[in-house]
Amino acid sequence: MKFPCFSNRFARLLLGGWLCWSVVAEAQLAIEITGAGANRIPVAIANFVGEAQSGQALTAVVKGDLERSGLFSLVNAGNEAVSETAAVDYGGWKLLGADALAAGSLRRNTDGRMEARFRLYDINRQGNLGGAAYLAAPPQLRAAGHRIADYIYEKLTGEKGVFSTRIAYVHKTGGRYELRIADSDGQNAQTALVSREPIISPAWSPDGARIAYVSFENKKPIIFVHSLATGARQVIANFKGSNSAPAWSPDGRRLAIVLTRDGNSQIYTIGANGGAPVRLTSSAGIDTEPQFSADGAQIYFTSDRGGSPQIYRVAVAGGVAERITFESNYNVSPHPSPDGRNMAFITRQDGRFQLALMDLQSRQVQMLSDFGRDESPSFAPNGRMIVLATEVNGRGILSAVSTDGSIRQRLSVPVGDVREPAWGPFPR
Amino acid sequence: MKKIVFRIFVALAALTLAGCPTAPPRQETDAAPVEERGGVARVDTDGVDSGNLPDILTKGALSKRSVYFALDRYDIEEGYRDLVAAHARFLAENRGFKVLIQGNTDERGSREYNLSLGQKRAEAVRQMLLLLGVQEAQVEAVSLGEEKPRAEGHNETAWAENRRADILYSGEF
Incomplete structure (x- = not known):
């Protein structure tokens, strides 16, 4: 029952690491x-002490x-590793043009x-901006890198x-549709659902x-709610006609959806x-296309009640809808x-x-964009970026x-089409 | 050796299914554990198989199942009224048969808005069938929007082919 050279556990770990890497490399x-x-902020990220010996990429993440992010320019921090406890040579980093320095181990x-572990320094004010320490299993070390970057x-x-x-997002290759979940840097893409029929309009629960x-x-079209960790799927709306366009309320208790059980598409x-x-x-x-306001x-x-598709808003309690868009006959x-x-x-x-x-x-x-085939915009949870599908x-x-x-960023895959992006919430 | 290779393969397969290996978080130091949410379980769906239909539905007038629409329109044009009426007659005389009307659109514009536009086209066919004596329980109108184009091109010809409602009989959906 044992592998010849390694302990079973070690071999699995090793193979696991290799496997994750290879799967990710193909699907990323x-x-x-x-x-x-x-006006990008010049920042130096020094190599962390112990990083080279660990064989793990952290500062690269x-x-x-x-x-x-487009908000920072990286100052070349050289090859020397700098620990979070080392004394900072503020003058030297200033000469290199850095406004801030991150050092760690x-x-x-x-x-x-x-x-x-890491610490962030303000080079101009010669001060310490704080630091943090994160623990992660080796395959999740990238997540610690994202936390440090945050x-x-x-x-x-x-x-x-x-x-x-x-x-x-949805990845389509030939007649195969996959609902995938990737980290914000495109890595670690994992498949939540595979289907021979289309998948559209993914929407994250607030948690x-x-x-x-x-x-x-x-x-x-039928609306499902899919638990990512278990793969458990629940049919939320399968009424006569079409069921589509799910959107979560900010408290996560309700969904706005579109049904046609009473004729044309209406919001419920x-x-x-x-x-x-x-x-x-x-x-x-x-x-159609309901979306809750941030306050719910x-x-x-x-x-298209006014003759062409336009955007309206209505109180969740109901009442008269207010028209929001007027320019163009297709909003x-x-x-x-x-x-x-x-x-x-x-x-x-x-x-x-x-x-x-x-x-x-x-x-x-x-x-904001001039590709000409833009669809399905979705805000990053901090409101700075909008991801969309285009061609x-x-x-x-x-x-x-x-x-x-x-x-501006472009997100693509080597084979097939990517579409229907939905930016997930902040981690809890 | 073969056995070992097989074991490695099984371990790889198990890891593929389970996602990357994760250790449960334990808080032993002042360092904050990075929460482990790497696990995304994968689900594969199955499609629906088509059955066999009687010849009357696959040969002759009733084998014509598609109603085409103009850009942004959802009214049934004169040229397609006889086609819909023929299906209405068959359905009125054969109450055991059910149909699914699938509305489609071309690829331009919002997917969800196109889904609603396809629904309007399917609904127009459904309403005409009901007017001609088909029972509510025999017909369902749904939309595939721009998701299942019959013509894959990105030009006027393909778009015209895809602005369409199809009549499908039980066994075909």
């Missing part, structure tokens, strides 16, 4: 930055995260887990980082444990575990920002579908753009 989402902020604890991001920008979040989506596996709410749907809208035409009080949606897919101030949506101009952002106070609209050279890719339009 490659992210390239195609536009960066104008931190650097990759910070660089991809990595070691393997007796229980086999890796312990990463810490640095928050200290230096004042807003929460999203490096520890995950993104759900990040479940995803609601529409599956066509029974030859018509239903318990997160199913039950009897409650009709919210009543129009003669199409009402209102629902934004698309309707769809509303997504209110996490702070409630803005709304991302897709507008058609001269036959091109483009991501737009509306300031809900002033109603000013800013165009380049006939292939489905994802693109992320900052709300000020300055930072």
Whole structure:
């Protein structure tokens, strides 16, 4: 029962590590930055003491995260490892142009887990900006790297980082559809669902444990809620006609959904575990794509009640819907920002579908993308980036753009199409 | 040796299914454990198999099952009324048969909005069937939106082919 050279446990660990790497290498989402902020913060990430000996990549993860965010430029920190306890040569780092320095150490604890410690320094003010320590099993060390990057991001920008979040998307190759969950850097992509029929409209529960989506596996659209850790799936809406467009309420108790059991598409709410749907809208035409406002009080949606698809909002308690969009005769897919101030949506101009952002106070609209085939926008939980599906050279890719339009990333896979992105919540 | 290779394979397969190996978090030092949420269990779905239909539905007038629509439209054009009426007659005379109307759209625009537009097309066919004496319980209108294009191209010809509602009989869905 034993492997010849290694203990069983060690062999499994070794093989496990190799396997994870190889699976990830094949399935990963490659992210390239195609536009960066104008005033990037120069930051030096020194090699952590013990990192080279551990054979594990940690600072590479931190650097990759910070660089991809478009808000930082990496100062070459040289090859020397610097511990979090070492005295900082502020003058030397200032000469290299760094505004901040992260230094740290990595070691393997007796229980086999890796312990990463680090400290962040303000080079100009010659001060200590704090630090943290994270424990992770070796295969999860990347997650510790994302936590460190989040810490640095928050200290230096004042807003929460999203490096520890995950993104759900649908990968289509031939007639095969996979609902996948990847880390925010595109790595560690894992398949939650495989189907020969389309999967659309994934939506994260606010706690990040479940995803609601529409599956066509029974030859018509049905809404499922899928627990990621167990794979348990529950049919939430399978009424006569089509069932689609699930959106979670911020408290995670209810879903806004679209049913056609009374004729055309109309918006209902239903318990997160199913039950009897409650009709919210009543129009003669199409009402679809509901999204809760951040405070949960209102629902934004698309309707053709005025003759062309436009965006409206209505109180969750019901009442008269207010029209929000007027420019263009095709405005769809509303997504209110996490702070409630803005709304991302897709507008058609001269036959091109483009991501737009509306300031809900002033109603000013800013165009954020010009691919021409934009769909399905989704906000990062800190509200800075919006990920969307688009098409380049006939292939489905994802693109992320900052709300000020300055930072741009492209997320693609080597084979097939990626579509229907949904940016997950902050980890709890 | 073969046995060992097999064991390694089994271990790999088990790890593939279980995801990456994880250790339960234990708080022994002041370091914060990074929560382990690597586990995503994988589910495979099965499709539905088609059955056999009587010849009358697969040959002759009733073998025509598709109603085409103009861009952004969902009213049944004159040229397709006889087709729908023929199915209405058959269904009214054969109450044991049920149909599923699947509405489709071209690929342009929002997936969810297209799903609703496809539904409107399917609903238009359903309403005409009901007007011509088919019972409610015999017909369901659903939408596939832009998700199941019959023509895979990205041009006017393909888009026109995909703006369509199909009539499927029990056994075909």
